[in-house]
Amino acid sequence: MLKGGRLRFFRRYFLPRLAQYLLVTFIGINVAFFIPRLFPSDPVLETIGTIRSQGTYLDPATVDKFISDLRELYGLEGTIGEQYVDFWKRLFRGDFGISLFQFPEPVLSLIGKAIPWTVGLLLTSTFLSWLFGLVIGGIAGYYPNRLWVRALDAVSMLVRPLPYYIFAFILLIIFAYVVPWFPLGGGSSIGWRPELSFRFFADVIRHAFLPFISLTLLGTAAMYQMTKLVVQNINAEDFVQYAQLGGVKGRAIISKYVLRNAMLPLFTNLVLSLGQIFGGALITEIVFSYPGLGTLTYHAVVSGDYNLILGVTTISVVAVTTCIFLADLVYPLLDPRVRYR
Amino acid sequence: MNMRWRILGIAFLGITILTIPVFSQLAPSLPRSETLIVDQLTGRTGAPDNFNEWVGWKWRDRGMQQLMNEPLWSIDFATGEIINGLAATLPEYNGDFTQVTIRLREGVYWSDGVPITADDVVFTIELIKSTPGMNYQAPLESNVNKAYAVDEHTVVIELKQPNSRFHTYFLDRWGCLWIMPKHVFKTVTDPLTFQFNPPVSSGPYVLHSYDPSGYWTVWERREDWDRTPTGILFGMPKPKYVVFRAYGDPASKVLGMLRHELDSADLTAEALKAVLAQGRTVRAYQPSFPWVVNSDPCITGLTFNTMKPPYDNPEVRWALVLAIDIVNYESIAVDGMAPVSPLHIPYLPGYAALFFEPMEEWLKEFTLDLGGGETFKPYDPEVPFKLAELARSRGYAVPETPEDIKTAFGPGWWKYAPDVAEKLLTKNGFYRDEAGRWHLPDGSLWKIRVLGRSDLSHLSTRNSIAAAQLWKEFGIAAEAVLSVDFSSLGLTGEFEVTTDWPAFEPWGAGPDLYRTLSPFHSENVAPLGETTPGHVSRWSSPVMDQLIDQLETTDPTNVGATAAVGIESLKVLIQDMPSIPTFNYTGFVAWDEYYWTNWPGIENPYAQPYVHWGPFKYMLPFLNPTGR
Numbered sequence: 001m002l003k004g005g006r007l008r009f010f011r012r013y014f015l016p017r018l019a020q021y022l023l024v025t026f027i028g029i030n031v032a033f034f035i036p037r038l039f040p041s042d043p044v045l046e047t048i049g050t051i052r053s054q055g056t057y058l059d060p061a062t063v064d065k066f067i068s069d070l071r072e073l074y075g076l077e078g079t080i081g082e083q084y085v086d087f088w089k090r091l092f093r094g095d096f097g098i099s100l101f102q103f104p105e106p107v108l109s110l111i112g113k114a115i116p117w118t119v120g121l122l123l124t125s126t127f128l129s130w131l132f133g134l135v136i137g138g139i140a141g142y143y144p145n146r147l148w149v150r151a152l153d154a155v156s157m158l159v160r161p162l163p164y165y166i167f168a169f170i171l172l173i174i175f176a177y178v179v180p181w182f183p184l185g186g187g188s189s190i191g192w193r194p195e196l197s198f199r200f201f202a203d204v205i206r207h208a209f210l211p212f213i214s215l216t217l218l219g220t221a222a223m224y225q226m227t228k229l230v231v232q233n234i235n236a237e238d239f240v241q242y243a244q245l246g247g248v249k250g251r252a253i254i255s256k257y258v259l260r261n262a263m264l265p266l267f268t269n270l271v272l273s274l275g276q277i278f279g280g281a282l283i284t285e286i287v288f289s290y291p292g293l294g295t296l297t298y299h300a301v302v303s304g305d306y307n308l309i310l311g312v313t314t315i316s317v318v319a320v321t322t323c324i325f326l327a328d329l330v331y332p333l334l335d336p337r338v339r340y341r
Numbered sequence: 342m343n344m345r346w347r348i349l350g351i352a353f354l355g356i357t358i359l360t361i362p363v364f365s366q367l368a369p370s371l372p373r374s375e376t377l378i379v380d381q382l383t384g385r386t387g388a389p390d391n392f393n394e395w396v397g398w399k400w401r402d403r404g405m406q407q408l409m410n411e412p413l414w415s416i417d418f419a420t421g422e423i424i425n426g427l428a429a430t431l432p433e434y435n436g437d438f439t440q441v442t443i444r445l446r447e448g449v450y451w452s453d454g455v456p457i458t459a460d461d462v463v464f465t466i467e468l469i470k471s472t473p474g475m476n477y478q479a480p481l482e483s484n485v486n487k488a489y490a491v492d493e494h495t496v497v498i499e500l501k502q503p504n505s506r507f508h509t510y511f512l513d514r515w516g517c518l519w520i521m522p523k524h525v526f527k528t529v530t531d532p533l534t535f536q537f538n539p540p541v542s543s544g545p546y547v548l549h550s551y552d553p554s555g556y557w558t559v560w561e562r563r564e565d566w567d568r569t570p571t572g573i574l575f576g577m578p579k580p581k582y583v584v585f586r587a588y589g590d591p592a593s594k595v596l597g598m599l600r601h602e603l604d605s606a607d608l609t610a611e612a613l614k615a616v617l618a619q620g621r622t623v624r625a626y627q628p629s630f631p632w633v634v635n636s637d638p639c640i641t642g643l644t645f646n647t648m649k650p651p652y653d654n655p656e657v658r659w660a661l662v663l664a665i666d667i668v669n670y671e672s673i674a675v676d677g678m679a680p681v682s683p684l685h686i687p688y689l690p691g692y693a694a695l696f697f698e699p700m701e702e703w704l705k706e707f708t709l710d711l712g713g714g715e716t717f718k719p720y721d722p723e724v725p726f727k728l729a730e731l732a733r734s735r736g737y738a739v740p741e742t743p744e745d746i747k748t749a750f751g752p753g754w755w756k757y758a759p760d761v762a763e764k765l766l767t768k769n770g771f772y773r774d775e776a777g778r779w780h781l782p783d784g785s786l787w788k789i790r791v792l793g794r795s796d797l798s799h800l801s802t803r804n805s806i807a808a809a810q811l812w813k814e815f816g817i818a819a820e821a822v823l824s825v826d827f828s829s830l831g832l833t834g835e836f837e838v839t840t841d842w843p844a845f846e847p848w849g850a851g852p853d854l855y856r857t858l859s860p861f862h863s864e865n866v867a868p869l870g871e872t873t874p875g876h877v878s879r880w881s882s883p884v885m886d887q888l889i890d891q892l893e894t895t896d897p898t899n900v901g902a903t904a905a906v907g908i909e910s911l912k913v914l915i916q917d918m919p920s921i922p923t924f925n926y927t928g929f930v931a932w933d934e935y936y937w938t939n940w941p942g943i944e945n946p947y948a949q950p951y952v953h954w955g956p957f958k959y960m961l962p963f964l965n966p967t968g969r
Binding site for chain 2: 039040041042045046047048049050051062063064065066067069070072073099101102103104105110113114117169172173176177180183184185186187188189190191192193194285286287288289290291295299301302304
């Protein structure tokens with residue numbers, strides 16, 4: 001019986017989702033391959049344009065030769081079909097090729113250098129803002145008329161609509177200029193070579209603090225408002241009213257009745273946010289001059305660096321679809337209704 | 342409870358206070374009093390591990406072209422003077438320009454102690470010539486027949502055909518073909534992928550450290566700085582360390598300067614005004630409005646696609662010039678802070694005597710034919726005074742004497758004459774509808790998309806916004822289109838009006854305009870849709886071809902003869918106006934005098950004022966530490 005149930009779950013639940021996951025990933029990667037090639041931007045011409053606009057004298061008589069040499073060097077010769085086949089061959093070997101604009105740096109190496117900064121910053125801030133928003137919003141939703149809840153509502157109403165750039169810049173002015181406790185930007189102090197020491201680690205943490213706080217505060221405010229709304233809706237459900245009338249303690253109602261039911265949409269929100277980490281945090285990186293995937297992707301797009309765009313997008317697509325797939329697998333554990341459907 | 346909170350509070354405060362001195366902006370090994378911190382113009386380095394600048398684009402303004410390399414020659418645009426670096430003398434051509442001799446300076450060494458000799462020069466030329474994909478490979482292949490060392494300090498290069506400007510490949514104005522250390526590169530199997538890390542320097546500094554994420558690079562003064570051309574020519578560079586620092590946002594640069602964490606920055610107009618207003622130790626290139634560096638050798642403006650109607654018609658192009666109120670235009674683009682230029686070269690102190698003053702009468706007499714026997718003289722020498730008046734009306738202190746006003750705001754520009762523009766357009770079949778909107782001769786609404794860069798702070802973008810606004814006011818459906826594909830669209834001719842350079846910069850501020858003019862030669866014009874090797878306007882003319890050919894056979898060291906051909910060429914450009922020069926490329930440079938003084942401002946321009954140009958190295962021996 002149990003074995004039959006597992007098989008049924010595997011066939012009816014797992015396999016369709018696995019197929020969906022693989023299909024969406026495949027389509028996403030294909031879109032990432034073709035879309036940049038539809039742009040008018042040409043990585044070779046952008047390189048030439050950069051070199052010329054920065055003042056290097058390119059002898060007009062030899063520009064054509066330089067262009068054809070670069071095309072050969074960048075592997076951009078051949079039809080789109082040939083490039084497409086070549087791309088899949090390389091992808092299965094785990095190779096995205098070389099960055100065209102940051103030639104001859106391999107795309108994986110560039111992504112590899114940026115990922116620790118992005119993941120370190122966004123994983124922590126996303127998870128903590130989710131957790132803080134969940135706990136505080138959950139309690140606030142259950143006790144919506146308390147004074148501290150109204151105060152929090154006011155603060156979140158004030159903070160949430162602020163454009164992120166403005167909010168981040170306000171933090172920078174206050175804590176890096178008016179009260180210069182934190183650095184103006186960068187991932188570590190100038191002249192400090194990466195090393196395994198407490199001082200270097202503390203230096204990195206201190207540089208990450210303002211970007212982290214800016215993301216976490218805004219994230220928490222958003223999560224707080226969402227959780228509070230969801231909890232208030234659940235609060236009005238009959239089973240919660242019944243539990244209250246039955247004398248179940250408030251804390252137990254929040255944790256076992258309300259939050260558990262609110263968990264599904266909030267969990268989905270967390271999973272999607274975690275998946276999107278690999279897109280980077282462009283504005284955070286710009287305001288705080290912080291390293292990461294956001295600026296790497298931005299410069300790839302600006303310079304028409306097909307390979308780098310494809311590398312970052314592929315990783316991002318795989319991360320998002322994998323997270324959704326894993327969430328789908330976890331849903332039955334969280335919600336018996338899904339399990340018994 | 343209260344006591345516990347109090348203890349916690351005191352502990353937190355203590356940790357904070359103790360922690361702050363430990364984490365300064367600089368690592369403990371870099372004393373601030375000996376460190377100069379400047380910003381990196383092109384932003385964060387994309388390939389921080391790679392110092393092989395002979396291949397592709399390597400963010401060489403991170404200190405490579407300024408401190409790591411000594412070129413054979415470099416040009417100081419503030420003076421127009423060519424400075425002999427690794428070369429001991431100027432290049433020596435034979436009579437028909439088929440052979441050039443380069444004499445090297447004696448007593449200069451690579452940073453690893455190996456002498457720099459003629460072998461390095463010959464090796465560089467041969468390696469690059471034989472390696473497609475390396476920068477300058479194509480010109481070396483098409484020009485060089487043979488390069489050989491006559492002795493340890495003399496190189497002879499035999500050319501395949503006469504070329505009086507061959508040496509300019511080695512003339513550093515914002516990059517050039519630098520000499521590579523033979524003893525390093527001869528062991529390299531693939532010079533295209535070789536990272537040259539750690540690099541060996543010919544310049545006065547060596548690499549100290551860099552951020553693997555590309556935000557900073559630190560250079561340390563060589564112990565044997567006196568065995569480099571910089572040391573020999575100008576003495577010891579004062580800062581022991583020089584940091585190139587990239588910021589993500591111009592506003593952060595302002596905060597950096599105000600915190601004395603950044604000694605020199607290239608800002609936007611708005612950021613420069615902010616930092617001057619707030620920073621008590623901050624100064625600009627000029628002591629009063631317009632503050633900016635007015636000696637930059639580049640000219641900004643608008644470029645027509647002369648292969649696309651109606652921009653293939655010079656009268657239409659001239660009508661668009663006369664529809665521009667340059668005072669208003671400057672105000673929109675750069676808040677009136679840049680010198681205007683009516684010529685396709687910037688208005689520089691050195692160029693005033695060479696080109697602008699000799700051409701002044703011609704400019705005043707230059708006449709447009711409006712048809713029906715009516716003519717119009719478009720030149721307006723009063724423009725600088727109008728710009729000065731505008732600044733004065735805004736409360737800025739501006740120079741008083743006419744000469745100073747011209748130095749600050751330029752010599753003059755073209756009249757704002759919408760009525761004349763209307764006559765020129767009507768003469769060519771254009772007409773206005775009842776709403777005042779202009780229509781093309783075929784009856785369709787006249788729309789102009791003015792292409793600009795996506796970076797809002799770039800002067801190209803500022804030009805596109807100002808032009809679109811003023812042409813719109815004139816009745817044309819004009820809009821600024823800001824695109825990340827700016828270069829691709831320009832090179833393939835997919836635009837109507839773009840804001841790429843209206844003419845290429847001359848070599849620094851030298852009298853030789855060959856670099857400015859040669860892209861206009863008809864042999865460099867490609868059909869629309871193909872990449873054009875020449876100027877993006879795709880304009881050429883038989884007269885200009887003749888003048889360029891004449892310039893090719895003129896000795897570039899003959900200033901009088903070279904400038905004379907230059908003047909005639911500039912006249913042709915004005916008559917046909919394939920692009921509209923508007924104002925000088927303007928450096929919104931700010932210097933903080935908290936740690937370092939004696940910056941090369943307008944009152945003492947001992948060197949060019951930028952930290953991103955190669956000759957920055959020649960500024961360093963003259964900076965003085967304040968001892969703070």
